[in-house]
Amino acid sequence: MPGLLARVASAQQPTVRYNAYSAKGKQMLAIYADAVGKMMALQTKDPRSWDFQWYTHFIPGPQNLTTKLPKILEVYGASKDPNRQLAEQMWSMCQSHLKAQNAYMFLPWHRMYVLCFEEIIRAISGKPEFTLPYWDYLDPTQKSLPEEFRQPNDPLYKSLYRPDRNKYVYTDPKTGKTYNIDVNAGTPIDLGQPEGAINLNCMQATTYDDASGVAGFCNGLNSNPHGIVHDYVGNEKGMGYVPTAANDPIFWLHHSNVDRVWASWNKNGGQNPLSEWTSYDYTFADGNGNAVSYNAAKVGDTVELGYVFDAYYGAQFGPGTAKVETLQLAVNTAPVGAAAPAPVQAAAATGPTVLGAGLTRAVLTSTSEGTALFQAAPKAPAAGKRMVLELSQLVQSGPVGQAFNVYIGEDAKSGTYVGQVSFFPAMPADMDHSAHGGTAGGVNAYFDITNEVASGAISAKMLAKPVVAFLPAGPVNDAAKPTVGAILIRQV
Numbered sequence: 001m002p003g004l005l006a007r008v009a010s011a012q013q014p015t016v017r018y019n020a021y022s023a024k025g026k027q028m029l030a031i032y033a034d035a036v037g038k039m040m041a042l043q044t045k046d047p048r049s050w051d052f053q054w055y056t057h058f059i060p061g062p063q064n065l066t067t068k069l070p071k072i073l074e075v076y077g078a079s080k081d082p083n084r085q086l087a088e089q090m091w092s093m094c095q096s097h098l099k100a101q102n103a104y105m106f107l108p109w110h111r112m113y114v115l116c117f118e119e120i121i122r123a124i125s126g127k128p129e130f131t132l133p134y135w136d137y138l139d140p141t142q143k144s145l146p147e148e149f150r151q152p153n154d155p156l157y158k159s160l161y162r163p164d165r166n167k168y169v170y171t172d173p174k175t176g177k178t179y180n181i182d183v184n185a186g187t188p189i190d191l192g193q194p195e196g197a198i199n200l201n202c203m204q205a206t207t208y209d210d211a212s213g214v215a216g217f218c219n220g221l222n223s224n225p226h227g228i229v230h231d232y233v234g235n236e237k238g239m240g241y242v243p244t245a246a247n248d249p250i251f252w253l254h255h256s257n258v259d260r261v262w263a264s265w266n267k268n269g270g271q272n273p274l275s276e277w278t279s280y281d282y283t284f285a286d287g288n289g290n291a292v293s294y295n296a297a298k299v300g301d302t303v304e305l306g307y308v309f310d311a312y313y314g315a316q317f318g319p320g321t322a323k324v325e326t327l328q329l330a331v332n333t334a335p336v337g338a339a340a341p342a343p344v345q346a347a348a349a350t351g352p353t354v355l356g357a358g359l360t361r362a363v364l365t366s367t368s369e370g371t372a373l374f375q376a377a378p379k380a381p382a383a384g385k386r387m388v389l390e391l392s393q394l395v396q397s398g399p400v401g402q403a404f405n406v407y408i409g410e411d412a413k414s415g416t417y418v419g420q421v422s423f424f425p426a427m428p429a430d431m432d433h434s435a436h437g438g439t440a441g442g443v444n445a446y447f448d449i450t451n452e453v454a455s456g457a458i459s460a461k462m463l464a465k466p467v468v469a470f471l472p473a474g475p476v477n478d479a480a481k482p483t484v485g486a487i488l489i490r491q492v
């Protein structure tokens with residue numbers, strides 16, 4: 001019984017994953033850099049090669065997302081290579097982007113993927129003590145890409161360097177101040193962004209799945225910090241886009257930390273709905289390049305899988321009080337064009353809002369309950385209730401490039417910032433979204449605006465005719481047509 005299964009079966013002491021900034025983590029990064037260089041030298045058809053592992057997340061380049069055959073033919077030709085079947089099973093399996101996949105498999109699938117990759121690094125490096133470090137970008141002192149990933153000319157660490165990381169000048173839409181973003185020069189990845197733009201709000205979720213109009217833990221984490229960090233680190237040829245993200249060696253440390261956020265939520269009382277996962281099996285390659293299959297219901301606990309982290313996020317981030325009874329307060333009507341003045345409330349039916357490089361506004365129409373509650377602000381919502389802005393069914397036609405700042409109000413200056421939305425986890429626009437998990441299908445983002453209403457930052461006057469404004473947090477690609485399917489304000 002090779003690789004992973006042997007380690008689990010022997011029930012030895014769990015291995016420990018370390019912070020990339022720590023001395024132990026740095027020792028691991030030296031092993032990692034050596035192994036990545038060796039994997040990059042292997043032929044793509046080898047399951048332990050860098051490209052094969054990258055393609056397991058998603059194959060790069062223009063493609064029909066529903067078929068990987070052209071890429072498989074390119075790599076294997078007509079040969080009877082036994083690994084071709086493994087490629088057919090494994091490539092482009094990042095959960096979840098395609099029809100009939102389940103959005104809630106995001107965390108189990110990536111846990112298995114990273115675990116098997118870690119085993120390959122052990123085998124390739126010949127260092128059985130290797131564990132994959134994590135990058136803790138929530139720590140204010142660790143917001144720069146770890147230095148090992150920024151050394152294009154270093155004989156050892158050049159394997160961890162990628163040119164496709166963010167480098168641009170960003171102008172804050174509120175203050176007009178400019179920032180030189182250069183991830184490979186070590187600028188903090190959230191430089192110039194609003195405070196708390198990368199956050200652990202997801203850990204306050206009381207359920208794993210979305211429920212009653214609030215984000216569940218999985219969808220919350222998928223958006224932030226997961227999607228936001230992808231956007232902040234890489235461009236559309238790197239971390240900023242699903243088909244190329246796993247070619248950046250920092251991808252794996254990012255997902256090691258995403259895995260740590262999940263383990264932290266469980267440690268703080270969050271429950272995985274394992275019984276819903278028993279029909280999901282996925283195949284990966286182990287340290288010897290042989291197929292190994294996992295059932296999602298068996299990967300809910302890292303200790304059972306043989307590893308722990310050297311530290312976890314604490315109880316202050318843990319699940320909050322239960323949220324039930326949803327009341328719909330406002331819904332968007334026809335979207336308005338970029339930078340157009342806000343029109344009077346339209347009578348058109350609910351429609352999608354397409355975002356772009358400029359300012360985009362969506363005007364919401366209040367329900368009768370909403371009108372009454374909004375007039376009561378700042379004494380709304382009712383005691384014990386929350387007010388939540390939901391952006392649902394996020395889709396994209398290509399790499400969007402950066403997250404968007406979201407405001408209640410006309411623009412960045414007069415409106416109130418409520419958070420950022422990432423389109424990294426969004427579904428491709430040509431897919432059928434009906435089969436996905438989530439309250440309304442697809443990928444949703446939720447912003448709790450209770451405190452902003454209570455403090456008066458979002459006033460009764462602003463809520464009399466609610467407008468949601470979007471401005472990119474960096475350069476975005478209009479052609480990708482980032483689209484919000486529906487916008488709602490709810491009391492939950």
Ligand SMILES: [Cu+2]
Pocket residue numbers: 226230245255
């Ligand atoms: Cu990711």
